[in-house]
Amino acid sequence: MNLSEIYTEVIAEHSRSAKNKREIKDPDFALEGMNPSCGDEIKVEARLSGEIITDIAFTGSGCAVSLASASIMADLLRGKTLDEAEAMISLFLKMIKGEITNEALLDELGEAVAFENISNLPARVKCAVLAWHTFLEAIRAQRGEK
Numbered sequence: 001m002n003l004s005e006i007y008t009e010v011i012a013e014h015s016r017s018a019k020n021k022r023e024i025k026d027p028d029f030a031l032e033g034m035n036p037s038c039g040d041e042i043k044v045e046a047r048l049s050g051e052i053i054t055d056i057a058f059t060g061s062g063c064a065v066s067l068a069s070a071s072i073m074a075d076l077l078r079g080k081t082l083d084e085a086e087a088m089i090s091l092f093l094k095m096i097k098g099e100i101t102n103e104a105l106l107d108e109l110g111e112a113v114a115f116e117n118i119s120n121l122p123a124r125v126k127c128a129v130l131a132w133h134t135f136l137e138a139i140r141a142q143r144g145e146k
Contacts, residue, residue, distance in 0.1 A: 013068075020074035021067065022057045029142045032060075033134030035126045040066040044135045051081045058131060065115075065124045070131035072111045082139050089136045096129055 024030075027045035034041045040062030047055040056078050058070040073092075077085045092112055094100040098119055106113050118128045 017071060020057050020071040021059060023059055024055055024057050029138050031134050031138035031141065033130050033137070035062070035066070035130050037126060038063060038066075038123075040127055040130055042066065042070055042131050042134055044070070044131055044138055046135075046138070048082075051083070053077055053080055053082070053085060056135075062130070063124075063127050065118070065127040066130050069112075069115060069128045072114070073131050073135065076110055076112055077135070082143070086136065086139055089132050092132055093129060096125060 024045040024047055026047075028048045030043060030045040032041065032043045040060070042058050042060040042062060044056070044058045046053050046057075056074045058074060060070075062070075073089075076088060080088065088109070091100065091105060092109055092115075095106060095109065095113070095116055096118060100106065106116065115128045118124050
């Protein structure tokens, strides 16, 4: 099995799995995001303990790429501080744009590195980044930033 096949399996597994696709009771913040070009709709929710994300989940509907990306993001950001989450989201978005190729940096993204070459499928880029952009907006709204 080559690396591309492994990444495809990671995406398929997360899109099938429901472990992060659920509502959080009394979330500290939540925000809905939508991709009008394909109809993906994601709502991300999080619970905090101080600045630490103790739980993160999503609900909504979308393509396999969108759902898998949201699930992988939840796994990656759970247990991180809001600052660490912002840094991870920034790193992910830079990877998607091809601005970062340093393997040591990309290793920090764990399974999210499966989306490294999504830019080769331009129609799927918005699907892959939807949850990440939405959660970044939610963090900024939580902090009163624009």
